[in-house]
Amino acid sequence: MTFHNGARGLSQTEHASSFSLIWTPGRMIKFIGKKALVLSMLLTLAGCSSPGYFEPQAPSNDYSMLYLYRPKANNPGMQPLRMSYPDIQIDGQSVGQLKFNTHMGLGLTPGKHHIRVTGLSKKADWEPRDIEQDFSISPGEIKYLKLDVQFNLREMNLGQPAPNYSIFLTPIRSEDALYEIRDTSPIN
Numbered sequence: 001m002t003f004h005n006g007a008r009g010l011s012q013t014e015h016a017s018s019f020s021l022i023w024t025p026g027r028m029i030k031f032i033g034k035k036a037l038v039l040s041m042l043l044t045l046a047g048c049s050s051p052g053y054f055e056p057q058a059p060s061n062d063y064s065m066l067y068l069y070r071p072k073a074n075n076p077g078m079q080p081l082r083m084s085y086p087d088i089q090i091d092g093q094s095v096g097q098l099k100f101n102t103h104m105g106l107g108l109t110p111g112k113h114h115i116r117v118t119g120l121s122k123k124a125d126w127e128p129r130d131i132e133q134d135f136s137i138s139p140g141e142i143k144y145l146k147l148d149v150q151f152n153l154r155e156m157n158l159g160q161p162a163p164n165y166s167i168f169l170t171p172i173r174s175e176d177a178l179y180e181i182r183d184t185s186p187i188n
Contacts, residue, residue: 054182056142056174057105064110064137066090069103069181070147080151080165081128087121090114096187097123098147104187110139117147117169131169144177146170 059065085099119126137143152164
C-alpha cells in the first residue's frame with residue numbers, strides 16, 4: 001500500500017528511504033575517520049597528563065643535597081594559596097621562593113642547618129605565619145622536605161569569610177618523595 005505526501009508528492013516508501021541511514025563505503029570511512037581522530041586526540045591529551053620524571057642529583061662527598069617541594073593539595077577543586085609563595089631561607093640567607101607545584105634542589109655543607117619559610121621578606125607573597133625548623137644533614141645525604149599546603153576542611157564552614165589552611169614543613173622518605181616531586185616543576 002502506498003500513501004502520498006501531499007506537500008512534496010513522495011510516496012511513503014520513497015519518504016522512508018530518503019531519511020534512512022544507508023551505510024555506503026564513503027559514509028563508513030567518514031564515520032570511522034572521525035572516531036579515529038577523536039580517539040587520537042584523547043590519547044594525546046592523556047599522554048600530556050602522564051607523570052613527570054625526576055632523578056635527584058647525587059651530591060659529592062663534601063656536600064649534601066636538600067630538596068624542597070610544594071606539590072598540589074589532595075583536596076578536590078581549587079588549590080589553596082595557589083598564587084602565593086613564601087621565601088625560603090637557609091641559615092638566614094634567602095635561597096629562593098617556593099611557588100605552587102614546584103621544587104628546588106640545594107647543595108649544602110653537612111651539619112646542622114636552620115630553615116625558615118616566611119612571608120616577611122620583600123621577595124615573598126605569603127600571608128601565613130612563618131615555619132622554622134632545625135635539621136641535620138650528613139655528607140652525601142639527600143634529604144627531602146615537603147611544604148604541604150591544604151585546606152583545613154575540619155575548620156571550614158559554608159559561608160565562612162576566609163578559608164583555613166593546614167601548612168606543614170615535613171621531612172619525607174625518599175621512596176615517597178620521588179613519587180610526589182616528579183609531578184612538580186623545577187625552579188631554575
